[in-house]
Every structure is written in C-alpha cells, then in structure tokens.
Amino acid sequence: MVKISLAAAAVLLALGFPLLFSGPFPLHVAIVTLIFAGLGVAWNIMGGYAGMFSFGTAAFFGIGAYTSTWLSTAHGVNPWLGLLAGGAASALVAAAIGWPCSNLRGHYFAIASIAFAEIVRTHFNNWKLVGAAEGLMIPIRDGGLRVFQFNQSKAPYYFIALAFLALALLACRAISRSRMGYYFRAIKESHELAMVLGISFVRYRLAAIMIAAFIAAACGTLYAQYVLYIDPESVLILSVSVQVVLVTMLGGAGSLFGPVIGAAVLVPLSEITRAQLGARGTGVDMILYGALITLISVYQPKGIWGFFAGGLPRRKRPAPQPRLEPSSPGVA
Amino acid sequence: MLNAKRTLLLAAAALIALPALAENPKVIKIGAVYPLTGNIASTGLDCRRGAELAVDIINGKYDLDLPLARTEGIPGLGGAKLELVFADTKGEPKNGLGEVERLVSQEKVVAIIGAYQSSVTKTASQATERLHIPYVCSDSSSPTLTQRGFKYFFRASPHDALFARDQFNFLKDMEKKGQKVKRIAVLYENTEFGSNVGKEVVKLAQEFGYELVADISYAANATDVTSEVGRLIKAKPDVLMHASYITDAILFTKTFKEMNFRPKAIMTFAGYIEPAYLPTVKQDAEGIVVRSTFALDLAARKPLVAKVNELFKKKYGTEMSENAARSFTAPFVLAAALDRAKTTDPDALVKAIEATSFGPGQVIYPWEGVKFDPQTHQNVFARGILVQIQKQQYVTVWPFDSAAAEPLWPLPPWGTN
C-alpha cells in the first residue's frame, strides 16, 4: 500500500514538476536528469541485468545524436525519423562491436568498451563530414513537435524526456520479466551456468547490447535537439560514460528504478554545487562527487534502491567451500 | 475626512521617499560565463580579471579615455553600477546553456559576456538568442559565431579567419623585404579551435599561392609528440603554423628542440601567448611569432595601454595578459549601450549596441575602434597583430606601422640568447 501511494506521488510529482518549478534553470536540471536516467536505464539493461559493464555508453549516445543531427542539417531529414535512424545505426554498430566482445569478461569487457568509445570519439573528431571537432549546430527553427524543437519554453522538452524515460523503463521491465531477462540473470551469475543451461548467450548478449544502444541513441537525439549543438567533446567523451555508470550504480544497478533515483540525486547535486561553488573555481563539487561514489561502492553497492529493497547492507557471506581459514594473520 | 488626511500623509511620505529612492542607484547585473574550473581554469581566471577590471573602471571615476571611465556608473541610468555575476562553465557546452539560463532567470542579468571557448559560446549564445538577451563576446575566436545571423549576439574581438589572414599577410610583407617563402606546414590541436584554424590556413595557403606540405592534427593532451614532429621534419617546410593550447605548445617546443626541428619561422595561435608559456621554455621560444590582439609594447604609441596595465598590475600583481585584455572590452560595449539606451530593455539594448561607435583612442588595441557590422554583428575594426618572442619578451612586429621592433628572421639556431 505504501509502495503504491509512493509510486503515485512520484508520478504526480513528475507530471506536475514544470508547474511547480517553471523557471528555465530547474527545468534544465530536470531535463538533463531525465536524459541521464534514460541513459542509465539503457546501461542497466546491459550491465545491471546482463552483467556487461560498459564504460562506452557515450559512443552510442553520440552516434544517435550525430546521426539525427547530420541527417537533419545536411539532408533536411525530420529529426524524429533521424532518431529512428540513429537508433538503428547505434544498434548495428553495437552488434558489430558486441559480437567479438561477447565472451569478454568483467574487467576486459569494461576496458574494451573504453577502447571502443575512444576510437569512435577520435574518428568523429577528425571526420570532416560531420564537422570534425567543430561539431554540428542545429539552426533555430519554429515548428514545435513537428521539428522536435521548442523555443518558447522548456516544458515540452521535459515531457518528451519523461516519455522517453517511461518507454525505456517499460522496455527494461518487459525484458526483465521475459525469458530474455531470466537468461540475462543466468548469464550474469555465471558463464558456466549459462552454458550448462544451453543458452546461446552470445545471442542474448547481443540483444542486450543492441537494445541498450538504441535507447542511448534516442537520448542522444533528444540531447541534440535540446542543446542545439553537439561536438565530440560534449557527447562522446569518457566522462559521459562514467557518469552513466555512476548514476546507475548510485541508484542501484539491476533494479528497475535505480538509474532514475541515481540520476535524480547526482545530476542536481552536480548542477547545484557547480552553481553555488563553481564560481569560485575550486572543483569542490567534484570532490564530493568522487567521495560519494567511493562511499557508495564500499558501503552500499546495491545503491540507494538497496536501502529500500534490502534494508542495511550485509557483508556477503563467502560461499561454503572446503578451504582452510588462516587462524592467525600474517603467517607468510 | 480621515481618508483625505491619510492620503495626504501617504503622498507626503512618498514625495519625501522619492529622492531617497532616486539617490540609491540601482545595480545592473551582467552574467559572465567562463571556464573557472577544469583544464583551462587559469585562462578562465585571466578572462575574469580582465572583465572585473573593466567593471571597476566603469563603476569608478578614472581619468582615462575609455567609455564611461570618467563617470561613476552609468549616467544614463542614474549612476547605476554594473555588477558581474560569474558562472562556471567547466568548459562544457551544455553548461554554457544551463548557466546562461540560470543567470537570466534567477540572477536576472540583463546581458551576457564570455565564454572564451567557442564551443561553449555557441550554446550560450543560442540560449541568449532564444531568451532574447544581448550577448557581447570579446574573447572567442571561432569565425562561425558571427555567421549564424543571430540578432542578439555581438563579437568585439577578431576571429581566427582574420588571425590566419594576418599571418599570411605578414608572410607577403616579409617577401617584400626579400625573405622568400614557399612551403607551409600547418599543425593544430584537434578540437574546435585548432581545426578551425587548420581549415583557414589550408584555404589561405591556396589563396596566397603557397605550397602546403603538411597538414597535421593531434590530440592536445598527447603523451608524446615525437611522431608529429618527425612528420614535420620529413615535410621540410619553410614556415610552420601552429594552433595549440598552452600544454601542447610547451611539449612541442621541447620536442622541436630535442629533434632539432628548425624551419625559417614558426607562427602560432593562442597557446604560445599564455602567461605560463614563456617562463617555462625561456630561450627555446626565441623568434616564435604569435597572433595577438594586445601587446604591452603598444603603450609606446598608446599611453592608454600603459595606464590600464598599471591598474591591472596594482589590482592583481601581474601584467595584463592577452586573454584578460580581450575580455576587458565587452563590459565597455555594454556599459556604453546601457548609457545610450537609458533602459535595460533587451531590444532597446540591442539597438544601442548596434549603434556602438568607439574611436581608436577608446580601446587598448591598435584598432580603429568598435563598430558592429549590421548583418553579422562582428566588430569591423577588430584586427590582430603579430608579436614575436625576442629576448623573452613579446614584441609587436606586425603590422609594420604598429611594430616596436624588426622581426627576427629566420629563427635563430638553438641555444642562442
């Protein structure tokens, strides 16, 4: 009962937010939060559920943003169509890179994702067709929803971002409850287990990566249409990918709403501390950020959601195995 | 009866209060967006200082030819004082957007200045264009900023296409002095700034009829640049044009020395004029030419420069730098426009800025002044100069009529001076 009323309150707040806080800055923070929440959900599908911890989400975010922007500025394609094209392009690239990487484990996968994302960034940085380092600017246009650009107010962006997030969450939930989700959890637990169960885990891993890439790309298009300017330094850099991981981790990886909670805490924290402290130029907000992340990993790896779901964290007990526990430390 | 008495009392009170109100000049807030943290925070600090000094001069009473220096505050608005509200962009374009919106909606600034990095200025000015707020930029150099047909955006300083052209004009002038040049190499860091310059140089090399023998871009934070320099050596250019930030400027200078790369001239943009460059590389920088808008030796022909530099030194303990000098201009444009418009209404302000007309004696650069093109809102009088490092000082060498010394050509061998 409590859960339902909390959920209802959250939904009402989400819908009514632009009425309560109608200034451009709070809406800006909210929109960025929603975009990162969406990215976090995308990441969660790959990482939180299927155990593939990618630090290269920015690559798909960027491919989405660049595809739709380039199509619209160079060829007049409607940004909504561009969004679909970006999603498709992202998914294809994801499949291409995901297939050879599909049996990489843990740290190797993470590093491979960093390497891949850096290659993408370097390439876009030098690719004259898409403006190379200068990036692409979207001209100011009237037309509202039809051209995916709103110049009078930010509220429409907010609602679209909210809709994107809702769709992503629905997708995540559907996957998690489906057979695919069950298999994801199996793969995450153990490769060996997955093999024993005879699952073609390459296929499912690829599926996870492609879906995540599509969602990330859609967020990229939204970002581009909102900021009206993209360049490799703003959409393809490592810190964007890291931010996505941290947001999800903080909120609770592997839980449906984890990324939303994480984004709702981290993004405003970062924006507000920058606004308050940043003008003095000392980076204190980032220090707090780093400390927070470290503390969360150490004390509550299940993230904030872990507090709701499991109460206080308990040390995971080591699996019972025949082994001698050293009775006194420092024998060697 | 009671009502009338009350009304009279209130009216009397109001009449007494009015002069008091009028005697308290308002404060007019101007938003300043700069990278105050992050990799180029030291540049952000430079820009901040330039802008702050400008506002000091406007708000105070100084015997200088700068606009509104001799009055306190803005006379046309009852002596209202300007106040800069700084915001940190961290060098990210999306923060340019966010901070501008915050400054306009929460801090109620009437105009924006900044943001040094062209990529951030792009988004920041898109925000002001949507919000209908004037934006006067005097420190970002991407040519594209004034090619967008924006109504609310103005740029007072020169841009990279002008700077690049300056360098080629210099080469042509040097040819008249008998120094022949045929082969040009261009080297640039691969973000917005560098690649823009690279593009311009490639275009101009063709226009001026030089042979482009190398076109090399690199990552500014490279761990090692021996391969880049190796390629340059192989290309054997007469002149190298290099667009860099400060860190790569230093790395390349060291690597040039290490690998003994010595063309006839090295002509550079930006990084080589940062305050920390020269003290670090000392005599290894001898002879390098840098584009600039400002040089301390202009004081010889323009005493205003020396006076302003004195004020800067007194306030901050260091000489005025190129970046501080550039950011110095925007507040004056705004102050003069506010004075002319006698209102903070954005559209009236824009009209007033369009009518800006500073003379050569009112700027600290060798310009004819400030006047904005009605179409592009670019200051048509903005131009660059070239300074050369001679005996570890920046010396103006071009245009020859503003020069303080003869250019050193070709570059001296390593280890002299």
Next chain:
Amino acid sequence: MLQQLANGVLIGCVYSLIAIGLTLIWGVMNIVNFAHGEFLMLGMFVAFWGYALWGIDPLWSIPASAALLFLLGLAIYRFAVSKVMKGPMLAQLVVTFGISIFLANLAVLLWTPDFRLIDKPLLAGTWNLGPLQISVPKAVASAGSVLVSGALLLFLQRTRTGKAILAVEMNRDSALLVGIDTERVNALSFGIGAALVGIAGGFLAMYYYIYPQVGGLFGTLSFCIVALGGFGSIGGAFAAGLLVGIVQTLAGYFFDPAYKYAVVFLLYLLVVWFRPQGLRGW
C-alpha cells in the same frame, strides 16, 4: 624510421613502468585500479613540490614519490578497496573510479588546475648517438624503468614476501591453503603497485608537464597495456608497454598523428578478441 622506433621504445619504457604496477594489483586482487592515472599524477606532483619548495631534482625525489605513494596505496586498500573485495563486480569497478575523481579534483583544489613544469632539471638535452637523437631525460626514465622492473621481478622471485605475492597471483585459494595471509599480500601489492607508478611519475616529471588531470590519457593507455600483456604478467605488461609505445609512434608517423591512440586501442581490441587472455596472461 629508426629515430621513430627509438622514440617509441623510449616512451614505451615509461608506459611499461606505469603498467607493471597496474598488472601487479590486477593479478593479485583481480581489481582494475582506475585511479592508476591519478597515482601517476600524484607521483609527478611529489617530484614537482620537492623541486619547487626545496630545490630537489626529480631524480632524487623518486624514492619519496615511491614511499608516499606506497603509503597512499596501503591506505586506499585498507579503507576502500579491501571492503569491496567480496562485493559485486560493479562495486569493484566503480570504487576506484570514485577514488580517481576524488584525487584529481582534490589536486585541483589544493594546487589549482594550472599546469607546472620543472624548468631546470638536472637531466636535460639530447644525446646524439649516430643518426639518432635521444632525449636525455627520456633515456634515463627508460633505463630507470628497466631497472625498477628488474628489481621488482627479483623481489617477486627471490624474497619470501615476493613469492607469497606470486602465489596469491597464481591461485588465491591454494595460497590460503598454505597459510599465506592474503589480506596482507593484497595490501602490499596495492602499495607496491602504487609505488611503482609513483616512480614512473617521478621520471615523467623530468620532462612532461604536470597538472591534476594529467593521469587521464596515461591511465587509459595503461589499462589497455595491462590487458594486452595479460593480467598479472609482469613480463607481459612490460612487453606490451613497449609495443604500445612503438605502435603509437609509428602510427603517428606513418599514418596520422590524430589517430595514433585510436590505433593503439584498435590493437587492444584485436588482440583481446583473438586472444582474450592477452599476450601472456593465464
């Protein structure tokens, strides 16, 4: 061409020194220290402040870098990393990211984002060896890196503690079986790993510029190097470091300097796809 190869080897040796610290930590604890680049940065700052405050040349302050970083490594292990050892993989990945953000920005707060350079190092200039020009500080750094790596190998193979570390690297459970205190080994390895990259920082400070974010690219490269070399393999990490240095330089010279790091990353991907355990890993 020969010159470029030589340069590749020179920068490669420095990469190797950075990488062996990382591979030690990885091999022993199965943790990628994403804050490794920041340890490098701190080592560089130790060298810088030694120079700026007391005029100590970076060459002599290297032991200080090593010692301070060793202590820092121990502390970070004790207070953060040890607690995630039994936690989920994600926590293990992220904890060092958090530390890296914390350290880099703490450096910004303490020392400003300005970059610094040691302007009059003891070792400067170039040697002319026949057709080659070898930068003196880079050569010394490379020699130092080889010496330190050699010393590490000797330590691991000849001393009791070293052998304990190797044992844990090879098989944690068996090591426990024979009574090795794995916690102590972990802490030591983290400390030694940090000390090693601190030494690399001291060498690098002789000729590279120093600022809080300097760890970024070096860090990313070192992850690839270690994974290339195979996790846990000191020799593999050393070889991979040299390989990356050479590939980077040759790619920059023959192909396109703007892509030189992309080529390194591509190499990493290719190796890892066809030989997932790296060149010499197990």
